[in-house]
Amino acid sequence: xxxxxxxxxxxxxxxxDAGATALQALKALEAIRGAIxxxxxxxxxxxxxxxxxxxxxxxxxEVAGIAADTDEGRAILRHSAAHLxxxxxxxxxxxxxxxxxxxxxxxxxxDFDVERPFTPEDLERIEARMHELARxxxxxxxxxxxxxxxxxxxxxxxxxTAIIELVDxxxxxxxxxxxxxxxxxxxxxxxxxxxxxxxxVYRNVRPGGEVAWSDLxxxxxxxxxERVPAFKLLRSAGAYWRGREDQPxxxxxxxxAWESKKALKAHLELLEEAKRRDHRKLGRELELTHxxxxxxxxxxxxxxxxxxxxxxxxxxxxxxxxxxGYVPVxxxxxxxxxxxxxxxHLQNYAELMYPGMELDDSASAYRLxxxxxxxxxxxxxxRTRSYRELPLRIAELGTVYRYERSGVVNGMLRARGxxxxxxxxxxxxxxxxxxxxxxxxxxxxxxxAFGLGEPSRVAVSTRPDDKSIGTDEQWQYAERAxxxxxxxxxxxxxxxxxEGAFYGPKIDIHARDAIGREWQLTTIQVDFNxxxxxxxxxxxxxxxxxxxxxxxxxxxxSIERFFAVMVESFNGAFPTWLAPVQVQLVPVAADFLGxxxxxAGRLRATGVRVEVDASDGTLGNKIxxxxxxxxxxxxxxxxxxxxxxTVAVRPYRGDQRKDVQVEAFVAEVVAEIAEKRPREHG
RNA sequence: GCCGAGGUAGCUCAGUCCGGCAGAGCAUCCGCCUUGUAAGCGGACGGUCAGGGGUUCGAAUCCCCUCCUCGGCUCCA
Numbered sequence: 001x002x003x004x005x006x007x008x009x010x011x012x013x014x015x016x017d018a019g020a021t022a023l024q025a026l027k028a029l030e031a032i033r034g035a036i037x038x039x040x041x042x043x044x045x046x047x048x049x050x051x052x053x054x055x056x057x058x059x060x061x062e063v064a065g066i067a068a069d070t071d072e073g074r075a076i077l078r079h080s081a082a083h084l085x086x087x088x089x090x091x092x093x094x095x096x097x098x099x100x101x102x103x104x105x106x107x108x109x110x111d112f113d114v115e116r117p118f119t120p121e122d123l124e125r126i127e128a129r130m131h132e133l134a135r136x137x138x139x140x141x142x143x144x145x146x147x148x149x150x151x152x153x154x155x156x157x158x159x160x161t162a163i164i165e166l167v168d169x170x171x172x173x174x175x176x177x178x179x180x181x182x183x184x185x186x187x188x189x190x191x192x193x194x195x196x197x198x199x200x201v202y203r204n205v206r207p208g209g210e211v212a213w214s215d216l217x218x219x220x221x222x223x224x225x226e227r228v229p230a231f232k233l234l235r236s237a238g239a240y241w242r243g244r245e246d247q248p249x250x251x252x253x254x255x256x257a258w259e260s261k262k263a264l265k266a267h268l269e270l271l272e273e274a275k276r277r278d279h280r281k282l283g284r285e286l287e288l289t290h291x292x293x294x295x296x297x298x299x300x301x302x303x304x305x306x307x308x309x310x311x312x313x314x315x316x317x318x319x320x321x322x323x324x325g326y327v328p329v330x331x332x333x334x335x336x337x338x339x340x341x342x343x344x345h346l347q348n349y350a351e352l353m354y355p356g357m358e359l360d361d362s363a364s365a366y367r368l369x370x371x372x373x374x375x376x377x378x379x380x381x382x383r384t385r386s387y388r389e390l391p392l393r394i395a396e397l398g399t400v401y402r403y404e405r406s407g408v409v410n411g412m413l414r415a416r417g418x419x420x421x422x423x424x425x426x427x428x429x430x431x432x433x434x435x436x437x438x439x440x441x442x443x444x445x446x447x448x449a450f451g452l453g454e455p456s457r458v459a460v461s462t463r464p465d466d467k468s469i470g471t472d473e474q475w476q477y478a479e480r481a482x483x484x485x486x487x488x489x490x491x492x493x494x495x496x497x498x499e500g501a502f503y504g505p506k507i508d509i510h511a512r513d514a515i516g517r518e519w520q521l522t523t524i525q526v527d528f529n530x531x532x533x534x535x536x537x538x539x540x541x542x543x544x545x546x547x548x549x550x551x552x553x554x555x556x557x558s559i560e561r562f563f564a565v566m567v568e569s570f571n572g573a574f575p576t577w578l579a580p581v582q583v584q585l586v587p588v589a590a591d592f593l594g595x596x597x598x599x600a601g602r603l604r605a606t607g608v609r610v611e612v613d614a615s616d617g618t619l620g621n622k623i624x625x626x627x628x629x630x631x632x633x634x635x636x637x638x639x640x641x642x643x644x645x646t647v648a649v650r651p652y653r654g655d656q657r658k659d660v661q662v663e664a665f666v667a668e669v670v671a672e673i674a675e676k677r678p679r680e681h682g
Numbered sequence: 683g684c685c686g687a688g689g690u691a692g693c694u695c696a697g698u699c700c701g702g703c704a705g706a707g708c709a710u711c712c713g714c715c716u717u718g719u720a721a722g723c724g725g726a727c728g729g730u731c732a733g734g735g736g737u738u739c740g741a742a743u744c745c746c747c748u749c750c751u752c753g754g755c756u757c758c759a
Contacts, residue, residue: 109754117686237754238685245756249685252754280751284693293689293732293750352757400759405683406750408757418759508759523759558759588718616716624720638718650719 005059023053023223025063035259036065037073037080037227038220050076052142052220068259078103080140080221081130081228081257082110087204087213088129089114089253092122098215099159099241099250106267107256111239113159117251118236126253127233133225138204138212140221150199150216159241160216164199230264231257273515279564280411282572286630288580289412298409298416300560305580308609310563312578314397316449317421317556324442326395326423331375333399336364343374344533348467348502352402372398373527373552376424377534385538390548391427391435397559398422412564419559425551426536429477432549436485436507436524439553443509443522444489446555449676450566451575456518457510458491461499468502470529478526478549479505503529504552513569521562525552573630573652576669577676583669584631585612586622588638595642599635599662606670627652633669 003018009031016028022039026032041051042062050066057063066073082101085108089096093114101110118126145153147164154160202221203214222228233255241247258264275281283289288306295301302310322328337356340346345353349370356365369375376394385392399419408414425435440458447455460482463475482505486493493507500506509522527550530536537545556562566574576582583603585596596612603610611631613622619636626634635647640659647665650656 120687235753236686239755240684243755245684249755251685254754291751297750402758404757407683407685407755410752414758420759520759554759556759561759586719589716591716618715618717618722619719620717621721622717622719627720634719636719640718648719656719 005057007057007060008062009064018059019056021054022051022057022063025057026053026065029063031063032065033067035068037068037076037222037259038066040064040066050220052140053223054139055142055220069263074257074259075103076220077222077228077259078108078257079217079219080225081231081255082108083140083202083204083213083215083217083221084130084133084225084228084231085126085233085253085255086110086112086215087133088126090213091129091133092125097157097159100163101215107234107254109239109252109254111159111241111250111252113241113248113250117238118253123233123236123253127231127255130231130233133204133212134228136206136212136225138206138225139223140219140225141203141205142219142221143201143203144198145201147199150201153201153214154216157216163216167199228257229259230261231255232264232268270515274517274568277515277568277571278411279413279567282567283412283564286572286580288567288572291411296416297406298404298414300412300415300417306563308580309566309574309578310559313450313556313559313563313566314421317446318397320442320445321395321421321423324393324438326393329376329379329394329396331372331379331396331398332369333401334366334368335374337367338364339374339378340367342533343371343377343530344469344503345370345374348469352404354401354403368401369398370400370402372396372400372420372422373424373530373550374534376422377530377536377550380424380426381534381536385426385536385548387428387538387540387546390538391425391431393423393425393435395421395423412560415558415560418561420554421556421559422552422554425553426531426538426548427551428546429549432478432481432526432551433485433488435551436482436526437488439522439524439551439555440485440489440491440507440509443524443555447509447511447521450562452511452513452565452569455491455509455522456512458486458489458493459496459499459508459510460486460493461496461501461506461508463498463500463505464502465498468500470503470532474528475505478528481526482507482524501525503527511565513565514571515569517568519561519565521557521565522555523553523557526550527552571630574632575676576632577673579630579632580609581611581629581631582608582673583610583633583635584626584629585610586619586626586634586636587613588619588636590614590616592638592642596635596637599637599647602662603666603669606666608666608669608673623650626650633665635665 004015005018005020006013006015007025007029009029012029014028016025022041026039039051039053040048041057042048043058044060051057066076068077079102086098086101089112097113099111099113101108150164151161199216200219201214202217202219204212206212233253236251236253238249239252241250256267258267283306286305287303288309290301290303337346353370354368356367358365379394380392397419399417401417404414404416409416427435444455447453462479486507504525504527506523506525508520510518510520512518531547531550536548538548540546585600587593587596593614600610600612613625615622623634630652632652634650636650637647641647644659645662646659647662648656648658649660649665
């Protein structure tokens with residue numbers, strides 16, 4: 001008579017023979033809905049853990065299936081895909097050493113130490129081999145092994161033994177961090193006999209029982225290789241072991257894996273769509289921006305069309321900033337090195353600053369500004385400040401220059417010269433939370449105005465582990481203030497531990513674009529440090545001097561980055577109020593140029609940005625030119641229109657309308673433009 | 683900075699492996715056409731083949747260095 005266990009799912013409960021697997025339990029409980037990749041087991045003490053379907057479940061637990069088409073389920077099947085890839089690499093490149101292979105957003109990677117970097121042809125071979133292995137229906141078999149046995153088994157895998165060693169000195173958590181979303185280390189908690197950690201090894205077992213491959217891994221995995229239904233290898237790249245430059249460079253292969261071929265296809269199409277929308281490509285095609293080699297990496301020229309879009313953005317933020325009680329300033333691009341010594345930038349930020357400009361007749365070098373804050377402090381200290389003036393919100397569109405390392409510059413998303421819609425709010429300690437809440441609401445309004453909807457994520461970044469200045473008390477106060485503000489603004493927020501700036505913690509606000517990608521845009525930082533370093537003060541109602549807090553905030557973040565996000569999110573087809581050219585006049589033949597000019601003039605008189613196509617191309621040719629330029633409205637005019645004082649309206653999106661009265665169209669487009677600009681200039 | 687892939691006309695790309703007159707389409711300009719909703723026809727213009735050095739009778743092509751771009755590591759607005 002074998003002992004029995006009890007398992008539950010919701011209200012259901014059932015008794016099973018001891019040794020029953022998670023899959024058997026779920027079947028007995030009739031708890032399987034759709035495709036599942038693993039189980040979630042909630043132990044009697046309330047902790048929930050992911051569990052292999054073929055792994056026996058303990059007594060008195062709650063079990064549930066993890067569906068393949070959830071984030072959690074995809075992470076598991078991607079992790080299994082990473083194993084499959086490592087096995088294929090091992091087959092094709094004998095002697096390859098494996099490091100870690102976690103699932104990441106939308107995919108997975110695995111790092112290898114191999115003789116030579118992988119070529120695109122290698123990736124094709126590896127992927128083909130993965131398909132063969134998947135068809136073999138190898139089972140992923142979990143096995144717990146003692147530390148010594150693990151060390152022995154992976155004696156010829158230095159990175160695996162290093163992971164095991166990391167558990168020993170208690171730094172396994174840092175190894176987990178290296179792995180990103182998840183990690184490969186098989187440390188399954190310090191639960192082994194005698195306090196020794198127990199490791200788990202996953203073996204890929206062929207139907208005949210032969211062990212094809214084994215990896216140290218925390219799991220769980222899908223039950224068998226054919227349960228990784230759709231995958232594709234995307235690219236290879238160098239990556240440092242443990243992400244540290246003093247460590248060997250490994251070869252990383254990125255792949256993506258999905259619960260179905262359909263989902264994979266949809267993802268690959270999204271990648272293609274992203275490529276089509278790339279702001280560098282559209283910027284060139286639509287003549288928005290220019291990045292000639294002579295200019296230098298990370299620097300941009302805004303051509304007239306791009307500049308008009310940017311002007312709309314700047315007008316919006318300038319007007320809105322003034323309306324919300326900020327005051328404007330203008331500051332220079334360079335300043336004496338001493339300023340940056342006082343601010344602490346030279347000590348904490350030097351590697352991101354351009355080198356000093358030495359001048360013969362000056363005792364001090366000058367530096368390009370990487371941030372605007374010291375200048376705004378100088379604006380603050382231009383005279384004695386009273387508590388009655390606080391909060392004092394100083395704002396500027398300030399262009400900063402940062403010497404980003406050559407490998408990290410990325411179009412306008414990560415640039416060396418960029419403009420922040422920067423503001424520094426000087427306030428009393430008790431005003432910090434209110435000010436941060438206002439900033440979050442301001443950011444929300446901005447995202448809405450520019451068509452990004454609600455923020456997708458709010459994250460509070462806390463004190464960095466390494467470089468930072470200030471006392472624990474100051475950091476705690478500031479971090480608490482940010483969390484309180486985040487709570488009051490009603491957003492769920494997450495904590496990014498150790499991701500703060502060197503001078504204080506911050507809130508970052510992210511948004512999703514039209515094709516679902518997430519961008520970090522707004523940043524709000526609380527600073528107690530610069531006020532101290534510059535010894536700034538205000539006179540309180542007690543007549544004594546007090547030190548204010550500073551809130552740094554940039555809502556667009558970087559105008560260039562936000563511009564790039566706009567280009568990509570709108571696919572270059574801007575809403576009318578942002579579009580560089582709002583209306584394109586197309587005469588059907590040269591005879592009607594006069595009437596086209598007349599209509600254009602009436603539009604221009606109301607402030608609409610309008611152009612007339614005076615080329616001698618065919619009508620089809622001119623229509624095509626208008627469409628490919630993505631102008632919101634094309635107006636076709638010929639004899640009948642001139643006669644009746646009408647236009648034929650061809651919107652970029654939507655159906656064309658004929659015989660629209662000119663005055664009606666003007667009123668329509670003017671209203672549309674006004675509507676998209678909640679606070680029109682003037 | 684490190685690893686990999688690239689750089690040919692304003693744009694998109696052939697030609698590079700295997701050294702032998704530098705090409706196509708689009709754009710631009712000129713001419714013809716006088717047009718009714720996504721490319722009319724013809725011609726012209728346009729190149730230090732990223733830059734420099736080397737090998738060679740001869741280099742876009744092979745070798746070396748530098749710059750720049752792309753994808754990553756890392757970082758970040």
